[in-house]
Amino acid sequence: MRRVFWEFVCSASVHVVYSSVRLIAYSKKGLFEKLQSPTLYQTPECLQYEKKSPIEHILLRPDTYVGSTIPAKNTDVWVISDDGLRAIQMSLTYSPALLKIFDEILVNAADNKQRDKQMNEIKVDVDQENCVIAVYNNGRGLPIEVHPTEGIYIPTLIFGNLFTSSNYDDRVVKVVGGRNGYGAKLCNIFSKEFTVETFSKESSRTFRQVWTNNMRESNEPTVKGEAVSADGTRITFRPDMEKFGTTTLDDDVCKMFRKRTYDIAGTLPGVTVYYNSEQVNISSFYDYINLYSDEDTSNRVLYVNASRRWQWAVKRSQNGFQQISFVNNIVTTGGGTHVDHITNQLVNIIRPLVEKSLKSNVKKIVVKNNLCVFVNALIENPAFSSQTKTVLTTTASDFGSKCICDVTTVQTWAIESGLVEELIADSIAREGRPTRKVKPKVADDLSNIVKLEDANWAGDVVLSQDCRLLITEGDSAKAFAIAGLEVVGRDRYGVFPIMGKPANVSRLSMEKVTSSSEINSLLRILGLTFGVDYSLSENRMKLRYGGIIILTDQDEDGSHIKGLIINLLHNFWPQLLRIGFVWSFVTPLLKARLGSKTLSFYSTAQYNKWKENTDNADKFVVKYYKGLGTSTPREAREYFSKLDEHLVQFRHENDDDDLKIRLAFDKNRADDRKQWIKDRLTAGILVDDTPASNSTFKNFVDNELFRYSWLDLRRSIPSVVDGLKPSQRKVIHTLLRQNSNKEIKVNQLAAAVALDQAYHHGEAALLTTIVRLAQDFVGMNNVCLLEPLGQFGTRHEGGNDAASSRYIFTKLSPFTRLVFPSADDHILKYLEEENQIIEPEWYCPIIPMVLVNGAEGIATGWYTRVLSHNIREVIDNVRRLIDGNEVENMVPCFSDFSGSVRKIVENRYEIRGKFKLLPSRRKNSPFLSLEITELPVGEWTNRYKENVLQALLSKGVIKYYSIRQGA
Template structure:
């Protein structure tokens, strides 16, 4: 038996585990590179297990000080008859390379196919015999894209090509000023000619000089003798790859012919030399002295020894697979040297402008973009979203490809993973336990081109860098700006990595959810579900015939249970939903696993997350074959319907579609509708039912006059609980009329549902509402077919909720109020609320007088919010807070119960909303009742003063608060037509910190106040706007738990902030260098990039600056002053005429020309007499009163002007109904004085301009600020 004994000088029994692994790995590598094809390797040592080379290594322990590796060739006879000299021999280095090529250039046989990047299309091959003298370069030849292919390569062939290519590329690093071109020509050969490769580069050539110690020319020494080179000085900081002295010599050894030509301009010499037969023969050098100046260059040309490299004696040419990989390596060099080196391949210019251009070759045309960061002269990094759902990296070290990455790639990826981990966790803290680095890595595409000093690799193949990062020789820290760009949302220019990682983490979380939520429950367990009234046949053989009625709350369940008296309980069950159902589409694991409704619904229906329910057979496993939604008929009820439908669309989309094996089967989803309003003709039994506001409004519009509507009694059914048990039985008795099955029409139905409920599709929702919303739209029902398509449900029902959601979430740019705030203000004005009233009582009054159709608790929260005056709430509170209305400790959430606190109008409120405006506003109407106006119009844009934030459907808004005096000054400047208008700056009343504008103009930043008391203590005296005391305390407590601060002492009140923080001197110094505000998170952004509000026409509008809001508001308010002036004139004209008529009437009665007490004249004769005397009738006076610009804008039946005016009973009742006490000279004098006063006021109004009226109001307001 042939045995090879290798001594290991390590003391294995005392070596560390890591050292042992290194020894075992080295032994394995040695065995791998050996030519023994069938062998067993064992370590002669106690406790060693006998293992095959291709299996994992197993060692149970070592006690000897040395071990022996024995390679036993079982295919040969024992070497007992060989002499010692025959058994043991010594090889020259060249012979050893040829004998054991795997140790130096890798395997010399074709490897099994594996994934490999190659350029597409395949670059044109070069033919030296056909075009040997071609020197011109074809421009724009390098339009390639890398494709992944399954190729089996000859590693040794690619390696010897790479040695020469990298050498040429290294010359650019050594001599960047002179090396700017690299030409590569690859002729794969054919059956009639050998393959040939030529690599030429300019830049400094090889010194044509006889080496003093070796006695040969340097080119011959470098290319014809092993263990020679320029990289043996480990103290020298070099940026090239070679270090062992093999390099280009390996190419020579594995070539049939190898030649070098170089020019040494300094010595004015050229050099040529060739080698043959695997570097065993060499020609004499040809040295030529140059007379004319010439530029340095080096050219290597060789013919690979294909039989030796492939193990196939008949191999003559380079296979296409190896050829295309060589071409890719040329493109690699072009990418690494992009912008600095012209690279040609087979006569085509393949140069690139940047490393980023190179990386894009690995991306599809529609791939998310890659972000690039050039750290310094030695690092270029590109980070993007992986397209393969696995970690993709393209990396290079000193121009050498490292397909297996290494420490350089890990150094970059570690930083990226940490940043993404922090960002995703910040967005959704519940994902933190799932966000392991491996999950994030799988979403990354990394391009890395770096120069490393004295790099080390795990093998001569140099595919994996092993250098310790501390020895890289340069900084690899990615800039914070670059990392911030990486984690930006995709819609803001980010690469989409955060979104993909979030989806992956949520998917893994979802998988955990399926195990947690989807567990089957027994009948007994189902009965324990609170408030479930289970159908008798649920879960039986007839379960497909069973319907689960899902109601909106307990009161709706009572209505459904009353209906069960009609339809029975055999096939109908009832379960109430509490509040809004969860939008499961982006819900976290904790949200889903802890949501009682979701867990209950899954259990009641018997849903299985692993089932698709596409067929009747699959649906027979359900406990209920149908679900019927029974919600209120208002927009919130529509939203609940949509959320439940979304639940099934997300987890079991097939349930919304007809069964594949029975398309005619009854739909799984349906709804049961009840009237939203009922109209009863007064004095008659006729009752009309309306199932939506749009349907009711359409009916109202058929009347010629509002007086006709008043002949009907309108009842609004806020919720299902409004219906009586008898009405419930009536609904279910006419079941088919009220039952609305949902019909799946096409995939457009699903697309619409996704658009409405996917939080990432806000832009699509904006477009949907803008294009589709029609206030009059409602679903039309066929008497014979009452089904609803999902498309109609979304576009004609759900859209009303979405619009209403925006109306109540986003304010008007004119008054800065949302509808609920407007209702509160209207109620206070109507009640003239100047004395204290309980918040709970005011909310009731408001609901009654403004037709508020929601819960009073919501109104109470609105009232409290309008009265709050702590730092960060209102700059101008419209209500007075009398009691505990909340503090900055928790942002106002610590307000007392509405039953215990009082409020009334603040003095400044009527200065903002003058009484004279009341008659000018456009008031809304609900069921014949006049309610709040469409919008108020304060004398300054209140939206800027108090700011706002809100989230609607498709839109959201954030507008920071501003200084009211700044707003006043801006309006004054516009009224004065000043050329340069002042800026309106953000401001918070009572805030002591600073607010600075961002350099990019996108908004402002507010800063808290921190003061250093000594070397160990700092004091936080103010928090940034919007940060509350208790939440900031939680932040500091977390810092303390992590050891970032040492101690914390609080000394604040409800209005003052005081955190005394203890630190180590070193901690304090680091914070000081970083900046206290940044280190302690004492800043908040006040962006100006999402300022959305409704304009005067009721359209959503985006504003780009505070001044933009003021400019939009300005003409509306100015127009109101024009109307106010016109109305005041008509009112004063009316007053003057009325008083004059009364005064003259009293005079004529006193003179006896008009007889009142004699009883000699009839009423008709008296009225005729007054007309004869030119007294004006009531109608004539009314015409004077309404002769103004506002009346011309309003319909004839508008009652706004009549609110405080008594309707006259006849033409002259206003005279005859004066008391007898008025018939005195004193009354005449009083009337004359009032006439003079009215005419004086009228003259003043006529002479004044609208702008002057506005200025006067601004002066009054300023006195309150």
């Protein structure tokens, strides 16, 4: 608590002006006793530091060791077709960490081939129903002996104790996958049960030991002296599925398991591999590469078995640079130095052939982007970028061997495969017309606009009218555009990212518009000048670009950004809209895949219409492209290679276009926007955005901007039924569905909501939503639906001083299940998105929660605010309604608020704080002391201090003020 003192010159008017100041209570009781306590001086920061055991650390921070435990949704990956004859790309949802622990055991089995050349068999069995996985190899196992210094059996030491390995001595050259002493232990730690069995023909002994509870517990090993017919080791484990965000071994992750057995079969010659008792019909890296052969037989593959340690292959790629690579049987999905070692040689051999024909330089990246490279390497004591081992970082000098690509062989392949001819044709097509020296018309140095990627011809006297500026929504969309420039080149196309949503200039003074650094940068890049009429061709010739292409996310917020940019031009240069200056780049919002069939949808409405009319829609895997960052570079190049199909030119048809733009953005037309939304909803008009080559501005407002406005209303205005916004409802639904009373970190809860509830907006907004649901200080929730377990903010900063989401925990309040009874769960109407059942349309609380905690929201055309009320009064009125009686009037009420609330007129209330006069500390003092003990609800302490007290102090109205911290 705190105490604020004022001493100011006595004035009667002061009592009137500040009679609504909110007051803060203070008590001295127990103060001196508390000062004696050493815990008084423990700051909140000191409680943030914790010590964890190695196992706890691995479980708490899995990303460092095994990758993300959160399932990666709709990820494009290579899998093996059902008949085992081809590698195909599919969109799957799986946990990278679950795949990694499986891989640790599989690579362990493969490593045994380097130790025992007689080993010739690996068997993988996956029991989906019981979530049990077993990996067996028939090589010589670990010695069944007691370690001389550790005093435990060697298998116990290796599989049940962290930081144990036979690979620590870097003086010993080894070409195995294990290195850091984690390996199989990570699988043990992420398993509910982990069993090791090893058999020794030489010593006639068998060993078996079982670990449980994430390697924390184990039974005594069972060692038997009995004759065995063959050596071998079998690892059987039951993953702790809850730690991977799922409860079953579903088909998607099993497809990944099967793919890895094919990888092992292709990279481990001399070993027969089985998956669920079925033999993998791959016996060499050459066989493995043929899985990726194109239906186009003209795309010939060059395969080179350079040595026992190096096999590589290359073919042409139509989708940018691709690589499929392995180091010591580990799949390196991110490539690394071994891939660079081969690829760089290929590029340096092929590039001169192209340059000789063109008689001009060709960039290395142009050649590289037309290659698909396969590499299988054995590297001595390999080093990786992380424990997940997806990228090799060992320098070429430390490989332990070299692989030199034969120049004649590569050149012959490059010519005969048609690659050289294709590169020459692409270079000529990109060139378009002879390059000429650019002559800037405006002496404006744009070097300080660091995020601009300027077109080569921008500002040229003749060529600038052919240039287009891609205005992108943020840096991720810029990266998408840059990938696309590899196809269309940089002569005609520039890229400039804008951060967030630009301002609605219709609501700003000219001074504020010109003071916006981002708007100024955009105008300088385009060469626009205020007051110039660009309907005149001589003025248009002075522009640095002949048009803009707006490249935003395909969702509703992307449409809003598009509209705000159009509004900027319409406000100051409406002539540009009449001459076709504005284009939009459209990309799919959703893709539905079934096998090799892919369907693209450009709006939710278009997708929903297809789903309603398609019997097997539920069999398709749907991927939601929230942002352009979701698209791969390959997809970006694919879109830009068909540019005309993805460009929509905005057309100005008549005055209706101008009227619609003003309707959408004029600050004085809120009531018109309300009526516009009502009329379109009444008429049942919901858009179906199949891309067209052009669109009027009127259509854009009535379709795309209407869809944004309708979404804005649904997500910003709480439901009168349960008092919740959709994001809040998603949080509550996630916790209710988990049906757990366990504490969960706020950032982990946000991740769970995003995964389970098809949440497509920013993580920061979701974190704020969760924190707000648990804040219990005055002015926030009267009754919290979530419990605040940590520092969730205070009245000092209006809750903005909450600790980082990494440090604070929450869980459902016991009250939540009382007000949303489980008996209702099966009769609620649940929403569906991307073939996924998500939160209900609304909950049906047993009391009107919108009155208990209040509600507030602002959206297109509408604003709502409902004040909080006393929960007991709300309950009493509900009972009166049930009994058929009249309800009693209620005055807004805020828990622990000691000020006053008074009704002024209908639907208007005055909320006052409190203060009291204090006796002067000096006799006959001309000053008066005032103690503020309560502030009005929503007037946060620090803001009040800065905006009111500091202003009074600077004007000399008060002499000083002080804030005293209490208990």
